[in-house]
Amino acid sequence: MGDHHHGPATGVTRWLFTTNHKDIGTMYLWFSFAMFLLGGFFAMVIRAELFQPGMQLVEPAFFNQMTTLHGLVMVFGAIMPSFVGLANWLIPMMIGAPDMALPRMNNWSFWILPPAFLMLASTLFMEGGAPAFGWTFYAPLSTTYAPPSVTFFIFAIHILGVSSIMGSINIIATVMNMRAPGMTYMKMPMFVWTWLITAFLLVAVMPVLAGAVTMMLMDIHFGTSFFSAAGGGDPVLFQHIFWFFGHPEVYIIILPAFGVVSQIIPAFSRKPLFGYASMVYATASIAFLSFVVWAHHMYTVGMPVAGELFFMYATMLIAVPTGVKVFNWISTMWRGSLSFETPMLFSIGFLVLFTLGGFTGLMLSIAPADFQYHDTYFVVAHFHYVMVAGAVFSMTAAVYYWLPKWCGRMYSESMGKIHFWISFIGFNITFFPQHFVGLAGMPRRIPDYALQFADFNMMSSIGAFIYGASQLLFLYNVIATIVSGERVSDEKVWDGAEGLEWTVPTPAPYHTFEEPPLVSKPAGTF
Amino acid sequence: MGRIFSGVPLALFASFTAAQNQVNMSPGVTEIGADIFELHMLIMWICVVIGVAVFAVMFYSIYAHRKSRGHEASQFHESTKVEIAWTVVPFLILIAMAVPATSTLLEVYDNDEAELDVLITGHQWKWKYEYLDETGENISFFSNLTTPQEEIYNTEAKGDHYLLEVDEPLVIPTNTKVRFLITANDVIHSWWVPELAVKRDAIPGFINEAWTRVPQEGIYRGQCTELCGAYHGFMPVVVHAVSPEEFQAWQAAKRGAAQAESQLALQTLSADELMAQGKAVYETACVACHGAQGEGGIGNAIAGSSVVMGDLSQHMAIVAKGVAGTAMQAFDAQLNEVELAAVLTYQRNAFGNNTGDIVQPGDVTGMNNG
Amino acid sequence: MSSNPSTATGHEKYYVPESSSLAVRATIGLLLSVFGGGLMLNEMTYGSADDASYSGWVLTAGLVFFILTLTSWFRTVIKENIAGLNSGQVNQSYVLGMFWFIFSEVMFFAAFFGTLLYVRQLAGPWLAGEGEGGRMNDLLWPGFEFTWPPSITPQETVGGADAQVIANNGDFVSQEKSMAPADAHAWYAWLPMWNTIILLSSSATVHVAHTAILAGDRAKFNRWLGITVGLALIFLGLQAAEYYEAYVLYGLTLNSGIYGSTFFMLTGFHGFHVAMGMTMLLIQLVRSVKNEHFTASDHFGFEASSWYWHFVDVVWVFLFLFVYIL
Ligand code: HEA
Ligand code: HEA
Ligand code: CUA
């Protein structure tokens, strides 16, 4: 079809109709950042209301809508699409493919996202308000007792599911089918591996989530009784189905982040990734185990004791493969030649804080202790350590790391470093005290709290504002780079960087690898 | 850099603990509470030790192997031996954790041989306690938040037990194995008292069991810990542990009061009495949804409502039986006849609804039967 | 169609379509459909103030637009294939895409089968007082006994005004009759068994059609594919009769408690998938009859549809086993 080396079309149709993996990746990235700001804005409302005891800004019902939308927008709108965007940009370049395997479907997976979120956000203006039942939407609060807007929430989830499934199928097909000659599975960069495994997880669990919301829809509108004991169903059944999706979901969030860090740490250690093969096996083990641990979110629902024990042991086991990863990263740094550009700083921040979050995860996995932790701010602290300092930090690292390759301009290193330090400090001020209030007994999802929690909550809110503000700095830095950053033209922007994406010109041309390159060296070696 | 990494949180930590904030789990007053606390501390310290060891290595590397000090990178990238070591060692540590965890869990699940059964039912947004009695003379009451709206909306100073105070606490005897049978009437709630280390979800249509044996008299406070709608944050649990003798006396008094109340239902009350009690009932049971001025919120406005100002029987039916599929619940199970009559009278005369109607307990009984 | 993924030669260029409006059009269709559908459901359940409702029109417009877009999408793909743009590697992408799509469908059904397993093995017995928390039976649902299919819903054991006490979303009236075979003598009048036979044979006939196209025998291919579509139609007809029987004669409705819920959910979604699979096969038939599409070496459209068909068939086997027999 026509010319080999043509550039992009112009105007909006370039973006609407594009089939180019880089364009689509870019749209995913911007969209997810917009969602991050929106979700962050909701978080700011939460933190402002919790700044001091008493009701000040919002009504309790609205507070719950904020919590719910914050969780949903962050998980489904910010984190997941951001890594899909990264996958789009990088996987074809990393495996030497001309594009994603199914380019038109790729475009479709993206374009159904924004309207789905528009529909979700529009529930805020509907009669009865937006969904207010938490991002975990437990029945019957989300069925019999839900506002009418729940119907649109359900359809939004369906669409997000369809988008994720199509996106994952695309990634699987790309990785399995489009690798350049010589790019065997065990030569693929870690990021590609983690995404391949993530994609399997997505294809396996998103349909289950779709099933769960479909049953909700039936209970609400057609009188079925899946989640109602009066008809012989069980509200707890909802939780089982939800968490069968929900637990793998948290690894869907973190595995690509692991992948990113596994690219960046070797680059700035100027040393190959330690234990490549064991990293692959560890990732696969985490994914496998993630299917058999879901009920650790449900220790207090009154499961039979045999079930509690099974899920406790299985959950604890995940510490082993995750530990292998942590140890491998540190061994990669060991006796390297380290330098600390912004991507490396965020990766080290990730490593330290994610591990901390992992430790609290391990504490939560101990069923009897979880009776005291469950549904308190201890849990909130845990998951923000793994999701914000884990996923968001690694995503930030990724943007700094690959941005010069994407747009051929260098970001401001000093601003990047400032961004890192404010983020790191602000993040810890926000979420570290939440461990304390959680242990001291503050439940989550409450708009007002007893007086003994006041000091730490205020501290947490101040931290949140600092952390939030630092994200605006990030936005500024990225835009300034794209508009007027210093030009770079080296193919290899970072001297320690390895991989096919660093062999194409900088900025990466619109089409890369129309002729597959020949790969001979194993990934990650010099 | 290492110093800054660990220094910042520590400094903040120190400055805030000075203000005497609780930073750790409560060891609780029960045996199980103590076991769980110890388990928690054990695991936490294991994690701390692993963390310190792991990051000591990392920070050493950051310090010693940096490019700016001219460190050359080695190129090693594999060692099956260490991989096996750091798979096996954590696995063994986990086994060491699993042993005490398992025994504590089994203890928590040992519900047998309870001496007293209490049925706890979660309602939006209050708890109902019912003492199951062989003789069928069950004592039962609702436990409502008593923190006034003024404190919540910051027009009055907040009291000591802000949001953690109720009109009628659950009373249990000390040194007695009390079994809680926990369920819910509408959505899922969760009954939690940190110091008793009891947290169990209240699932509508199912009953979960938990138990405690409190060695020490005292008042123990907790909260609902499962999102249950708008006022989830305003649904405290207060447990009053008293000596078995005191508990007996309390039970007897409670039974007596129940009888007196049923006597009262036969009497005719004055408008003022009804209005006063109606206001009290309204402010505990209705205000959350219908607003302090009857302006509505989750529920419809009471001020100027055509239902309230219209036919009494319809008004009565809504309050007694609720409106199916909405948050408006059936209050005949929660309020006695005097209270129902009072709140009806109150709604019909307050907030500018000056209908002048007086509803007597007898009318309510009549309606119930009719 | 057969190409080795990891040794792409580099001589054939991977076909990357130029920009295309298909995705955006499909998005508009999808969005109008769900938005209209959502409005309609909400009007049905929560009632709406104004009578003049446009939700039905939005839904219809959305669906029509969506289906038209999908049609032109598939048409484009077919044209590209005929134009020879699709190398073996591109075909392999389609193969993988279809395979993992079917896998996701398997997981979708897994959620419902899991539900069935859970309510039958765990929740039901618990409500009847078995297990660790056995007190609920005498306190909440006095005398509820669990059988499958349940002869009574828990709500009915309480009865009267109390039935509304515990959170629920309606009246759950137990059915009069189960859908399992009534008595062994009348097995030949039992629809599900015939449906099983029909669906299993349709899997066989579609396979015969496949061997025919592999042998390049178009007439035979058309014939057997036609038979397959015919069997699918008969299946759907019988399934409609089954629903009529359930709904009207046996009083088994969506409101019949968990038995009705799982029965209609599983058979309903299966029936929907049969209809989709049938449509796919029908389209392949039309392509072959009218346009002489497909050759012995290139017939992926048909092959994908037949995989889908086998998948639908396997689901039915499980359904027959767990919904009707056990
Ligand atoms: C990115 C997301 C992410 C990740 C990676 C994790 C990782 C883990 N999580 Fe977390 N979790 C969430 C996101 C995540 N979680 C969310 C969102 C919730 C709340 C949902 C909600 O209710 O809204 C939650 C809640 C949650 C609960 C339920 C708490 C409750 O509600 O009561 C539990 C309980 O077991 C748990 C456990 C774990 C464990 C064991 C890990 C493990 O994977 C951690 C493993 C890592 C380490 C252990 C550290 C590194 C290891 C070593 C250095 C090796 C040596 C260590 C030892 C041998 C100790 N998580
Ligand atoms: C990856 C997911 C993710 C991310 C990134 C975050 C980020 C943040 N979260 Fe989130 N959180 C969740 C996932 C996430 N969260 C989930 C799943 C829940 C559970 C929900 C539930 O209970 O159902 C939760 C719940 C949750 C709670 C508990 C609410 C409750 O229980 O009631 C709190 C409270 O502090 C909180 C705070 C924050 C803060 C301060 C951030 C910050 O990191 C955010 C920082 C970013 C910004 C602030 C954006 C910057 C933009 C601006 C500053 C511009 C603002 C614009 C204007 C002012 C015009 N979160
Ligand atoms: Cu009741 Cu939360």
Ligand SMILES: [Cu+2]
């Ligand atoms: Cu989990």
